[in-house]
Amino acid sequence: MSVISINNISKRFGTTQAVDQLSFDVQSGEIFGLLGPNGAGKTTCIRMILDIFEPDSGDIQVMGGPMTDEKKNHIGYLPEERGLYQDISLGRCLTFLATLKGMPEKLVEAKLVDYLKLFDLYEVRDKKVKELSKGMQQKAQLIATLIHDPELVIIDEPFAALDPINTQMVKDILEEKRDEGKAIIMSTHQMNQVEELCDRILLIDHGHSVLYGTLQEIQSQFTSQDILVSALAPLPESIDGVASFRQVNGRDLLVLSEGAQPNQVLKQLINQGVEITAFEIAVPSLNEIFIQVVQQQAERQNG
Amino acid sequence: MAKIWQIIKYEYTRHVFEKRFLFSLLSLPLMVILIVIVVVAMAFFTVDTAPIGFVDRPGFLSDAAPPGFKGNLFDPAIEFIAYPDTSQAQAALKTKSIQAYYVIPESFPEEREIALYFLKAPSEEAQNQFSLWIRQNLETFTAMDPLILDRLQNGSVFTMEALDGSREMRQDQWYLMLFPVVAGITFIIVVLTSGGYLLQAVVEEKENRTMEIVITSVTPAQLMVGKIIGNISVGLTLMAVWLFFSMIGLSIAGQFWPILRTISIPGEMFVIMALLFLPAFVMVAAMMSTIGAIMTEMREAQQISGIFSLLFTIPFYAMSTIMTNPNSTLAIILSYFPPSAPITVLLRMGLTTVPTWQIALNILILVIFAVLSVWLAGRAFRLGMLQYGKRLSLKDLFSKQEAA
Structure with missing residues (x-):
């Protein structure tokens, strides 16, 4: 089921076209990666979904229709520019933010204790927010985003300022939410986290959709005929069908000549008595795809 | 909401x-x-509550009712003590059992003049109390309509009214x-x-x-x-x-x-x-x-x-x-x-x-x-x-x- 359905939305600020004819949808039970370089239009896009800005044109459907006050209660948002009320206690701050999501105070009290314990913040609940570390404040923000059990979670750089243990915990929570059928839009520059968590992604640049689909679909678009090989002994200096090879992370990356097939190369290596421990098609990382696509876009813009 | x-x-x-x-x-x-x-402390420490004496030579106040002034913290009711002559009043003043004394002379009914003797001048409020008591007992006033007497004693209160009657103050x-x-x-x-x-x-x-x-x-x-x-x-x-x-x-x-x-x-x-x-x-x-x-x-x-x-x-x-x-x-x-x-x-x-x-x-x-x-x-x-x-x-x- 589509939790968000966006059709051809555009937004212009003065002379800047922030978002241009963008369309995508987000399904329940998926983690959707919204990616793009700085200034690509991600935040504007999120703000339009959240009804902070109205699109100049196009249509946004959230949970089956336009945004309403009631629907806002079912959305959890962790913005890029984030913060908490600094001069009040953590407990009071989170209670206030949760009640603004329509939660009765009694329910907030009960759920807040669980969340504070989960995020290891229970002991500091009476401290003023400004007395907490950056990491603690980041965890508190995540509590504010999730405490009302939203159907749609929009999070911008959720792992910033978190240590590896807390990063893993947040990842587990996001996966748990996905399994519960919640829709999650995650915007981040940490491509390894996207590869690990996201089911589908949208890469935007200069307000346009550049890549859109499942991770496998996108990676297959960028997969070349290159092969990654691990062997117990050095590879022969010359292999038919291999144009060149180089070391990548302790393995050999073989760049095939035009028309050469990986299975032919594998056959040759076995026939030559090379003891192979790993042989795989070199799939580009999302990071490499991101850089490649964004650079191509920049060249196109400049040229 | x-x-x-x-x-x-x-x-x-x-x-x-x-x-x-x-x-x-x-x-x-x-x-x-x-x-x-x-203010209360100042009143407490500065207001002199000692009695004031008087020598009534013509016997003007001999049948007078006692002063009806009720007094308050800043203007306490002063007791007025009659002395038969000035020497006794003077002695009382010296021992500070009174703060001052008045002498009502024989000529008072005609001249309306009273003398006040003190070491330190009594407060204006205390003097007003005696003056009021005297006025209440003047023959001219005792026969007067109480409303007119009140006006004479307390003065007049002016009321200004707008010509169109829209406002008065x-x-x-x-x-x-x-x-x-x-x-x-x-x-x-x-x-x-x-x-x-x-x-x-x-x-x-x-x-x-x-x-x-x-x-x-x-x-x-x-x-x-x-x-x-x-x-x-x-x-x-x-x-x-x-x-x-x-x-x-x-x-x-x-x-x-x-x-x-x-x-x-x-x-x-x-x-x-x-x-x-x-x-x-x-x-x-x-x-x-x-x-x-x-x-x-x-x-x-x-x-x-x-x-x-x-x-x-x-x-x-x-x-x-x-x-x-x-x-x-x-x-x-x-x-x-x-x-x-x-x-x-x-x-x-x-x-x-x-x-x-x-x-x-x-x-x-x-x-x-x-x-x-x-x-x-x-x-x-x-x-x-x-x-x-x-x-x-x-x-x-x-x-x-x-x-x-």
Whole structure:
């Protein structure tokens, strides 16, 4: 089921076209990666979904229709520019933010204790927010985003300022939410986290959709005929069908000549008595795809 | 509505339970209590309650009823002791068993002259008590109609009446002139307090970067209404507590100064005050929200709001002109200028008959400006709320184009 359905939305600020004819949808039970370089239009896009800005044109459907006050209660948002009320206690701050999501105070009290314990913040609940570390404040923000059990979670750089243990915990929570059928839009520059968590992604640049689909679909678009090989002994200096090879992370990356097939190369290596421990098609990382696509876009813009 | 209530509650409680607020809240009552203590202490230590003697040579007071003066802390009833001759009175004075003594000479019925002897002059109040007692027993007065006697003893009270009968004011209604001044000062304090809190609330929302989270839960209008009502309530609480303590202070003071018991402010003055102050409060709140939404830092916002707040104090600077001629051009202009209107109109009402249509027009202008200010605040709020670290220009504020 589509939790968000966006059709051809555009937004212009003065002379800047922030978002241009963008369309995508987000399904329940998926983690959707919204990616793009700085200034690509991600935040504007999120703000339009959240009804902070109205699109100049196009249509946004959230949970089956336009945004309403009631629907806002079912959305959890962790913005890029984030913060908490600094001069009040953590407990009071989170209670206030949760009640603004329509939660009765009694329910907030009960759920807040669980969340504070989960995020290891229970002991500091009476401290003023400004007395907490950056990491603690980041965890508190995540509590504010999730405490009302939203159907749609929009999070911008959720792992910033978190240590590896807390990063893993947040990842587990996001996966748990996905399994519960919640829709999650995650915007981040940490491509390894996207590869690990996201089911589908949208890469935007200069307000346009550049890549859109499942991770496998996108990676297959960028997969070349290159092969990654691990062997117990050095590879022969010359292999038919291999144009060149180089070391990548302790393995050999073989760049095939035009028309050469990986299975032919594998056959040759076995026939030559090379003891192979790993042989795989070199799939580009999302990071490499991101850089490649964004650079191509920049060249196109400049040229 | 529930969300607005949550915002009101949050804004109200975060200030009301702060030490700073409790300090402002208690400052006036504490000051009143301190003044009362000082005054009472001064009265206690300075008022001489020792008896006053008198030598009544013609026997003028021999059959007189005792003085009926009840007295109070600052003017205690003095006991008057009769002495047969001046030597005994003099001896009593030297031993300080009396603070002074009068000698009523034989010639008193004709000459109406009495001599007073003292080491340190008795208080004016004590002298008045003796004088009153004498007057009550003069033959001329004892036969008089009590009403005329009262007039003679207490003097006349002039009542000024407007030619068209629309207004009258008695000489002893001094408080009608004082009331607008006190109400005006209270208004300024409440405006500055509430406005300051509101400014802080809006700027903090930007400084803390909480705005973006909050407006995905409530609409900007709900947030603004909640903040305005919450922060105005803080100021009104201050006003209510001060009013409560002032009433207590007045009723206590009335025990000592009977003149205070005559204070009676006409109900219509309160109604007009409420009609003037309420739109003014809304206007101030909206203007403070606008400044908060436009500015990026608290210090910068405070500077601008300080200049803005000065506009409300203009009537005090022009007070001598307004009081000398409440219908002067300056007074009328200030009545139509929204920031100075509430206090100017009240000051004028204390001194003259302000035509009803003028008051209605002053209130209408204030209401219109309040509505416009709320509209402007809403716009500044919507445009400026996500402009972190960037000041919203006036051009942005009035331009049709949205800023990123």
